[in-house]
Amino acid sequence: MLNFDIFKQKSPKQRFLLILGLAAFLLYLVMGLAFIFWPPLALRFNFIPAWGRIAIGIFLIFYAFVRLLSLGRRDSSQ
Template identity: 50%
Template sequence: MFNFETFRQKSPQQRFLFILGLVMFLFYLVLGGMLIFGTTLLNQIQPMYRILLGCLLIAYAVIRFIRLINQKPEED
């Protein structure tokens, strides 16, 4: 699944993009959690739609994480 050897062999640009992908994964995950469990965030939206949007953001974060981990190394 995830091999640390391939992470060490990546160029600095690829490592930066990998870390940026992890940051974006965490951003979507936290935003989805805030929408579901936060009571003051976006109070104007009905609770059902807020929970639905939070679940969609968490599902999108999981999809991004799976795609990030399963990236094949680029061959030159």
């Protein structure tokens, strides 16, 4: 079922924390994708094998979604 409580008016502090949480989600997501797919990053971290870069990228993407779910739970409880 859809939760339309997210459209309620929020205080400036709640709005700022929501935007900051979304920015952190996007940052971790982009970093994870960059570790996996961006070739110049692979040249820069030459000491990490390919499977290590993919593992780090997957971990960062997983962590981004955990933060997003946490943000949704924390936001709806207030």
